[in-house]
Amino acid sequence: MLTDEQRAVYSRLADVLIPSAEGMPSASEADVPTKWINDALGYRPDLVPAFLRALEIGADGEAEAAVLRINSTDSVAFDALGVLTSGSYFLNPAIKELIGYPGQVPSPAYDDTASYIDMLAAVVERGPIFRPTVT
Amino acid sequence: MSNTHLIKRPLPDVVDVLVIGAGASGSVAVFELARNGFSVACLEQGDWTPATEFAGDKPEWELVKQKKWHPNPNVRQGPSDYPINTDESDVNPLLYNGVGGSTILYAAHWCRMMPSDFQTRTLDDVGDDWPFTYEDLQPFYEETERLMGVSGLGGDPAYPDEPSFPLPPLPLGKVGLKAAAGMDKLGWHWWPGANSIASKEVGHRPACLRYGACLTGCPAGAKASTDLTHWPDALEAGAHLVIGARVREITVDDKGLASGAVYIDRDGVEHTQKARIVVLAANGVGTPRLMLLSKSEHHPNGLANSTDLVGRRLMMHPYGAAVGTYEDELESWLGPAGQILHSMEFYETDKSRGFVRGAKWNLMPSGGPLGMRSGYGGRPVDESFGVNFHKNVKRVLGRSFEWGVIAEDLPDESNRVILDPELTDSDGIPAPKLLYKSSENTEKLIKWHVARAVEAHEAAGATSIETTELMRDCGWHLLGTTKMGNDPLTSVVNQWGAAHDCPNLIIIDGSVFTTSSGMNPTATIMANALRSIRHLVENRATQPMSGE
Numbered sequence: 001m002l003t004d005e006q007r008a009v010y011s012r013l014a015d016v017l018i019p020s021a022e023g024m025p026s027a028s029e030a031d032v033p034t035k036w037i038n039d040a041l042g043y044r045p046d047l048v049p050a051f052l053r054a055l056e057i058g059a060d061g062e063a064e065a066a067v068l069r070i071n072s073t074d075s076v077a078f079d080a081l082g083v084l085t086s087g088s089y090f091l092n093p094a095i096k097e098l099i100g101y102p103g104q105v106p107s108p109a110y111d112d113t114a115s116y117i118d119m120l121a122a123v124v125e126r127g128p129i130f131r132p133t134v135t
Numbered sequence: 136m137s138n139t140h141l142i143k144r145p146l147p148d149v150v151d152v153l154v155i156g157a158g159a160s161g162s163v164a165v166f167e168l169a170r171n172g173f174s175v176a177c178l179e180q181g182d183w184t185p186a187t188e189f190a191g192d193k194p195e196w197e198l199v200k201q202k203k204w205h206p207n208p209n210v211r212q213g214p215s216d217y218p219i220n221t222d223e224s225d226v227n228p229l230l231y232n233g234v235g236g237s238t239i240l241y242a243a244h245w246c247r248m249m250p251s252d253f254q255t256r257t258l259d260d261v262g263d264d265w266p267f268t269y270e271d272l273q274p275f276y277e278e279t280e281r282l283m284g285v286s287g288l289g290g291d292p293a294y295p296d297e298p299s300f301p302l303p304p305l306p307l308g309k310v311g312l313k314a315a316a317g318m319d320k321l322g323w324h325w326w327p328g329a330n331s332i333a334s335k336e337v338g339h340r341p342a343c344l345r346y347g348a349c350l351t352g353c354p355a356g357a358k359a360s361t362d363l364t365h366w367p368d369a370l371e372a373g374a375h376l377v378i379g380a381r382v383r384e385i386t387v388d389d390k391g392l393a394s395g396a397v398y399i400d401r402d403g404v405e406h407t408q409k410a411r412i413v414v415l416a417a418n419g420v421g422t423p424r425l426m427l428l429s430k431s432e433h434h435p436n437g438l439a440n441s442t443d444l445v446g447r448r449l450m451m452h453p454y455g456a457a458v459g460t461y462e463d464e465l466e467s468w469l470g471p472a473g474q475i476l477h478s479m480e481f482y483e484t485d486k487s488r489g490f491v492r493g494a495k496w497n498l499m500p501s502g503g504p505l506g507m508r509s510g511y512g513g514r515p516v517d518e519s520f521g522v523n524f525h526k527n528v529k530r531v532l533g534r535s536f537e538w539g540v541i542a543e544d545l546p547d548e549s550n551r552v553i554l555d556p557e558l559t560d561s562d563g564i565p566a567p568k569l570l571y572k573s574s575e576n577t578e579k580l581i582k583w584h585v586a587r588a589v590e591a592h593e594a595a596g597a598t599s600i601e602t603t604e605l606m607r608d609c610g611w612h613l614l615g616t617t618k619m620g621n622d623p624l625t626s627v628v629n630q631w632g633a634a635h636d637c638p639n640l641i642i643i644d645g646s647v648f649t650t651s652s653g654m655n656p657t658a659t660i661m662a663n664a665l666r667s668i669r670h671l672v673e674n675r676a677t678q679p680m681s682g683e
Contacts, residue, residue, distance in 0.1 A: 017516075022525035043195045046202055071516050082520070083505075087198040090504050099528055100464075101504055104192050106344040106355075107469055109334045112306045113288065113327075119319055120288075120326070128292045129324055131251040131258060131483050133268045 002041075007033055009055050012063040013070075014085050023098075027085060030095055036088035044087075050080035146375050146408065149682065150176045153395055153410035155382050155425065157181075158236015159657055160643040160664035161416030162361035162369065163279075167668045169372035173675075176375035176408060178382055178398050181215035181233030186356040191348025197505035204351035206231065206240050207608055214401075217381075217560035219420060220568035226451045228420055228569065228610040234378065235362030237418065241611065242349050243358050244474045244497055244655040245285045245329040247276050247662075250295060251483060252652035255545075259484045259491045261576075262545050262650040266621045266630035269295070275662035275669075283359040283661070284337035287329030293479035302334045305343060309465040310536045311475040314498050317595025318478060328474030328497060331359035331657070339363050347470035347500055380406075383564045384429050385413055385640070387681075391433030393640040394681040399562045411680035412671070415642045416664070419449065419613030422646040423552045424567040426617070439617075439634035444627050446552040446616050450544035450651035453573050454609035455581035458501065459592030460535040460599045467500045467536050474498060475536075478591075481584060482653060490579040492543040494653040496588065501535040504528055530599075538588040542581045543653035544614075545574060552616055573605060581605065612656050617646040632667035638679040643667050 002010065014027035014037075027033065041048055054077040058066035071078040089095055096103055152168050154161045157179035168175040190196040190204060201210075206229035208216035215232040231240045250269040255262035273296060281301050289299030304327040307315065311327070318325040332349065333340045343357040356363060370376065379401035386407065388394040393413035399405050415422045423446035429438040437445050474497035482493040517523055555568040585602050592600045620626025623635035628647050634640040643664040645656050652659070671678060 017520040018524050019521060021522045022529065024525045039195070040198060043198045044202060067516055067520075083198070083201070086524075087195075087505050090197070091194055099504060099532060101468065101532060103194060104196055104346045104348060104468075104503070106192075106346070109305050109343040109345060111303055111334075112308070113304065116307060116312060116315060116327075119315055122319060123324055123326065124290065124292055126292070126322065126324070128295070129479060129483070130249050130293055130295060132295055133250040133270060134254055134257050 001038065006052070006055050009059050010037065013054070013058050013067055013081065016063045016067045017082065017085050018089055027089055030089055030092050032085060032088045032092070036091045037084060039091055040084045040088040044084065047080040047084055050077045051084055053077040054081040144375055146176055146377070147174055149409040149411065150174045150375070151410070152412045152414055153178065153408055154414040154416055155396060156236060156416035156418065156421065156644065157234045157366070157376065158416060158418065159238050159361055159660050161236070161414070162365035163661050163664040164414050164416060164643055164668045165374045166365045166369040166372065167665060167672065169369050169374035171672045176377065176410070178377050178380040178396060178408065179234055180379065180381040182378050183234045183362060184239050184352065186352070186354055189348070189352035189354040191346045191351055192354040196348060196351070197503050200351040204240065206350070206611065208232070218558055218566045220555045220558050220566060224569040224571040225573045225605065225607070226453060226571060226610040227608050228451065228613055229608065230418055230420070230613065234366060234376070235360040237611070238360040238657065239352055239362070240350060241657060242473060242655070243331040243471070245280070245283070245287065245331045245658050246477070246495060246654035247294065247298065248652040248654050248659050249293070249479070249482060252650065252654070255492065255650050261491050263620065265649045266619060272659070272662050272666060275666045276658060279658065279661045279665055283331045283364055284333050284340060285329055285331050285359070286334035288327045291326045293324060293326065293482070300329055302337060305330055305332060305334050305471045305473065307475055308469055309463070310467050310500055311498065313461065313463065313465060313595050314476055314536065314538070314591070317591050320594040321591065323478060323591065324480040325476050325478045328477045330471050330473045332471050332473055333357045333359070339367055343471060345470040347468050347472045347502060349470060349472045381560070381562055381564070382425055383562065385425060385438055387431050387433055387438070387637070391637060392679060392681040393438070393637055403562070411682055412639045412641065412678065415640065416644045418644050419616045419646045420552050420567050420569070422642060422644055423616040424554065427554050428565065434636065439627060439636040439640055441636050442624065442627060444618055447548045447550070448546040448615040448618055449550040449552055449569065449571055450546060450612070450615040450648070451571060451610040452544050452612040452651060453542045453577050453581060454606045455540040455542065455585040455602070455604045456537050456606065457585055457588035457592055457600055457602045458535055458537045459595065459597030460531050461595070461597055463534065465534055465536065467533050468503050469500060472500050472502070475500065481587060488583050490576045490583065492545065492576070492580065492653065494540045494542045494580060494584050496584070497539045497541065499537045499539060501531070501537060504532050538591055540581060540584040540588060541653050541655060542577050542584070544577055544651045546615055546618070546650060547574060612645065612651065614645040614648040614651045614656060617642050619647040619649050631670045639681055641667060641671060
């Protein structure tokens with residue numbers, strides 16, 4: 001679990017990565033630093049050390065410069081920061097709805113052969129394209 | 136499925152056949168032998184993987200698939216995995232250790248090889264001819280397709296017998312129709328992809344729910360992994376399965392015949408299982424590793440390795456891809472993933488292209504929003520984040536798909552599996568090391584094919600196209616490391632998988648591939664395993680055995 005201080009640092013960094021723009025909320029507006037990052041860190045405990053390194057490197061100074069500093073000094077830490085922040089954002093059902101992504105929901109297979117069978121006739125008409133066995 | 140995997144029976148001191156590996160080929164062997172009255176035991180270093188464990192139907196799927204369900208064992212680092220040194224390999228090997236083997240995580244593209252794949256020396260003056268033909272393997276393909284419940288559409292003019300399949304094809308959806316329209320403009324071959332994914336309920340499996348998560352394990356249980364297709368019936372037929380059994384050596388008797396195996400259980404206790412015949416089904420890396428580990432007075436260079444070919448001729452199918460993005464909403468997160476279409480337009484050799492052999496193309500969806508964004512450390516921040524984070528999601532999500540190119544990899548004896556002098560697995564057993572370089576022919580082949588795939592996207596109306604000419608994490612197909620052939624001086628096993636130097640050692644996994652073809656190999660691995668084991672069953676009276 002993040003300390004209050006770490007969470008404050010992370011909130012500033014996360015909003016640089018995912019700002020409010022293009023009609024979409026920022027990371028903090030989407031509850032990433034306060035809620036979803038907790039879930040994401042639980043799903044990816046292997047990324048926790050690199051993520052915490054990113055927070056240490058980015059603790060001081062203006063947030064945009066801090067993000068650039070993390071990327072230039074520790075690309076593994078930046079990867080962890082990026083994956084966990086993006087992943088947390090997309091865990092939020094409200095974000096999924098805004099981007100039109102239903103998530104991995106059941107969508108039973110169906111037979112759509114009729115929609116392309118006429119197109120396939122042209123493939124068949126072009127004839128065989130294999131080299132037969134040499135005997 | 137039933138609870139037959141819970142059946143526990145005491146292991147006989149000596150079994151007729153000991154199978155090492157419970158994956159695609161080992162499953163075929165165990166089922167075929169058990170139902171024909173052989174006493175058979177299988178040693179598997181992994182465990183069962185119930186469909187309820189898979190994340191493909193859960194919100195965290197895209198986060199956990201980059202670790203727990205990653206196909207690279209060096210990334211996944213699960214308790215069943217052994218490390219593989221890839222410092223000197225262009226490509227990472229991808230595999231899964233457990234009941235069902237790599238069929239747990241494979242994409243289930245079901246591809247027979249072409250007739251020319253069995254005769255590359257005769258037709259193209261490269262590689263070697265297989266000791267049998269497409270026509271010899273054809274009935275075993277058909278039998279395996281029935282058991283696996285393959286979905287596909289008959290009549291494909293790319294094959295001589297225009298094979299039909301037991302189940303109707305999976306839907307093409309918007310992605311498939313868009314790509315097919317592009318191929319039609321160019322007059323290029325395409326066909327609905329055949330997949331070992333159930334389009335309707337079959338056997339122990341329900342129909343596909345199109346989660347698009349095939350590569351991280353099917354949460355619906357619709358994909359034909361052999362823990363579902365073979366093991367329940369094999370156990371009902373009396374087979375023994377030992378999970379958590381990591382083999383460190385195949386033993387031999389005083390005649391040099393294989394006599395069993397020494398394995399270590401998950402409590403660290405060493406056991407010896409004796410057998411009259413040993414079947415190796417541990418994949419193109421695990422099988423040569425075990426043979427090289429099994430040195431003895433009769434086999435001082437490793438088991439059945441008088442030719443020094445064990446571990447050599449490693450082929451891993453370098454993979455190239457072109458991903459197109461479209462204006463239309465295509466729901467490109469839906470499965471199968473899986474191949475929606477395939478194309479054999481450029482499969483056969485045309486020397487005017489500057490290389491020999493060819494590649495199968497497969498059309499695949501692009502997944503969810505996070506799958507598009509990983510590994511950006513060191514790249515400009517504003518390329519993937521800031522305002523572009525939102526722009527990229529809107530532009531790409533649901534609107535992109537991939538034409539992938541499975542490049543035929545020609546055999547080269549310097550591409551090989553060796554034992555690492557220092558690295559070991561968690562039981563202290565020497566780990567494998569790969570020495571593998573992509574060839575000039577392969578590089579030309581991929582470059583040319585990817586350029587054509589770009590044209591296919593352009594014809595279909597893509598607004599942007601990104602290409603990859605060699606994906607490092609692409610070594611799904613581990614082939615060729617115990618070459619099959621008629622001549623004991625230039626091959627390790629004969630056409631039935633029996634080692635020339637050790638006739639009661641039968642190898643049935645992708646190691647035996649004489650050449651690699653440009654196809655996903657599971658169909659051929661399983662059909663060839665069935666052919667080899669059927670031969671063993673039918674010739675049991677004359678089969679050499681240990682202890683006779």
